[in-house]
Amino acid sequence: MKNISNIIIFAILISSCGNKKEESKVVLENKAEKTELPKQLFNETEIAKYTMSAIMNQPPEIINVKDNNGIYYVSYIRKDDGKKFDYKIKFNGKNIIWGNSDGRWRDTQYDEKIKYSEKENKLIITQTFEDGSNIDKEFSKSE
DSSP states (O other): OHHHHHHHHHHHHHHHHHHHHHHHHHHHHHHHHHOOOOOOSSOHHHHHHHHHHHHHTOOGGGEEEEEETTEEEEEEEOTTTOOEEEEEEEEETTEEEEEETTSOOSOSTTSOEEEEEEETTEEEEEEEOTTSOEEEEEEETTO
């Protein structure tokens, strides 16, 4: 009889431990639901446009962007000579990878690294080169 009551007590303890894990999981999930991420001011289409503007030093007004399942095709016609340029962009978090539309992705160790950030009403595109130097270009939401 003593063994049976010990087994029952042991079983109750084990089953209640599992319930506490579930309860703590629910509490953590509820806390996560209350946390709001900062609202992104610029969408990926806009970021793609401003990225190519920064890289190619062209005005954003002449740049067109088309989304194709997360790959953004960016094009513009250079005003000086009427030549058309086509590129592609994809995002990996805040990192931006680009390339010629019919060429390779510029994602080797020798290619510049491009990131974006948002501060107040501005989008900042940062190009970091292999030697550690970088260029920041800022764009306002109104552009």
